[in-house]
Amino acid sequence: MDQHAPHTLEITTSGHTPRHCLSLGMGVESVAILMRWIHEPHSRDFDLDDLVVISAMTGDEFASTATDMEDIVLPAMRDAGIRYVQVGRNRLHTTKSGDGATVFSDTTTPTRLYIDGDYSLSAELLSAGTLPQLGGARKCSARAKGAVLDAIIARITAGQPFQHYIGFHTGEMTRVRRDQAYNTALRTGRYPLLDWGWSRTDAADYLRRTTGRAFTKSCCTYCPFALATATGRTNTLERYRREPDAGARALFVEHVSLCLNPRQGLMGDQRLVDTVATAGLTEVLTRFHHKIETTEHAIYEVRRIARPRTGASPMIARSVRRCTPAPARPCTTNSPHCPAAQSSQPTASPEWSYANATTPPGGPSSSTSPHPTWSPTNNAPSSNPGGHTPPNPCSCSPCEEDTPATTHPRQNTAHPPTG
Numbered sequence: 557m558d559q560h561a562p563h564t565l566e567i568t569t570s571g572h573t574p575r576h577c578l579s580l581g582m583g584v585e586s587v588a589i590l591m592r593w594i595h596e597p598h599s600r601d602f603d604l605d606d607l608v609v610i611s612a613m614t615g616d617e618f619a620s621t622a623t624d625m626e627d628i629v630l631p632a633m634r635d636a637g638i639r640y641v642q643v644g645r646n647r648l649h650t651t652k653s654g655d656g657a658t659v660f661s662d663t664t665t666p667t668r669l670y671i672d673g674d675y676s677l678s679a680e681l682l683s684a685g686t687l688p689q690l691g692g693a694r695k696c697s698a699r700a701k702g703a704v705l706d707a708i709i710a711r712i713t714a715g716q717p718f719q720h721y722i723g724f725h726t727g728e729m730t731r732v733r734r735d736q737a738y739n740t741a742l743r744t745g746r747y748p749l750l751d752w753g754w755s756r757t758d759a760a761d762y763l764r765r766t767t768g769r770a771f772t773k774s775c776c777t778y779c780p781f782a783l784a785t786a787t788g789r790t791n792t793l794e795r796y797r798r799e800p801d802a803g804a805r806a807l808f809v810e811h812v813s814l815c816l817n818p819r820q821g822l823m824g825d826q827r828l829v830d831t832v833a834t835a836g837l838t839e840v841l842t843r844f845h846h847k848i849e850t851t852e853h854a855i856y857e858v859r860r861i862a863r864p865r866t867g868a869s870p871m872i873a874r875s876v877r878r879c880t881p882a883p884a885r886p887c888t889t890n891s892p893h894c895p896a897a898q899s900s901q902p903t904a905s906p907e908w909s910y911a912n913a914t915t916p917p918g919g920p921s922s923s924t925s926p927h928p929t930w931s932p933t934n935n936a937p938s939s940n941p942g943g944h945t946p947p948n949p950c951s952c953s954p955c956e957e958d959t960p961a962t963t964h965p966r967q968n969t970a971h972p973p974t975g
């Protein structure tokens with residue numbers, strides 16, 4: 557696993573233009589497809605020199621995924637001479653032409669996995685003080701993976717018709733139908749696991765038989781979909797036990813979101829940090845609290861507005877402003893929210909860092925009135941400079957940042973701006 561990826565490479569567009577493209581998500585399903593194509597030529601209707609395999613890095617995968625790829629999959633691709641392209645975002649938005657995308661590697665002899673990416677999904681979430689949402693379209697995946705893949709695949713296929721293979725299994729027909737809506741005159745979605753009648757279990761069993769290894773789910777360490785079922789939670793907690801840094805990172809991402817909105821956690825009404833504590837993952841908690849204690853905090857003013865809509869959930873808008881303390885003069889009010897009345901370098905305490913709603917004293921409000929809240933400033937909500945006065949006439953300095961409200965059609969859930 558390489559920690560130092562090149563900033564960008566140019567995609568090879570000269571010579572043969574591949575007509576078959578496999579999106580390799582590095583999980584059980586897509587890896588099973590690739591390994592069967594390599595070991596069982598009759599399972600495909602094309603030559604491997606007409607195939608390009610491409611992965612988009614979110615920057616937040618478990619280390620075990622990189623280990624599986626580097627131990628098993630990359631050597632198999634090298635031996636078969638399969639072209640493997642690794643890409644990822646280097647900024648928030650990626651254009652259709654590929655601006656904002658980094659090409660880490662484009663080779664038929666891959667030896668390393670650029671699992672850390674360039675601009676991680678967690679960097680986006682922390683800068684916005686939000687989390688991926690369950691339900692509806694998987695916008696986090698579409699943004700961190702889909703937009704990058706579409707741009708790079710278009711460049712690789714150079715305007716020629718191509719078959720796009722995706723690892724949807726027999727239990728994912730809704731996702732299949734959604735993907736088919738993206739077919740064009742050039743792009744045709746293909747789903748080998750459906751053609752073979754394979755479920756996820758079938759794919760996992762095949763990999764175990766052919767590689768001797770039990771491949772794990774490929775996902776971000778804080779993926780709410782992986783935490784949505786009892787089995788998923790059990791598997792994720794076991795991975796945190798083996799990779800405590802991954803668990804601590806997930807807790808920190810959730811914590812920052814909850815500081816700005818106590819209803820926006822990774823597990824609905826439950827809190828991941830409480831689940832981790834119940835599971836006895838003390839090393840994960842220790843590393844999480846160390847992260848909190850060594851991260852600068854600040855006070856933020858959070859405003860929310862809910863606009864009713866006929867026949868739909870209210871439109872929620874949120875504005876976040878950061879207030880900073882001014883050490884020049886003492887606090888002249890008794891406001892518990894005044895940063896001058898607190899330490900200039902506040903740190904988390906267990907009493908508020910993981911108990912109940914996981915919010916500090918004076919946590920965020922769900923009303924439309926301004927309400928200050930403590931929050932870590934590490935990758936804190938981004939905004940534009942402004943000169944605004946805080947709600948209390950104490951020694952708080954003027955809010956140095958102002959974020960315009962953004963709207964999201966999701967009831968009782970506030971999302972900060974991500975633009």
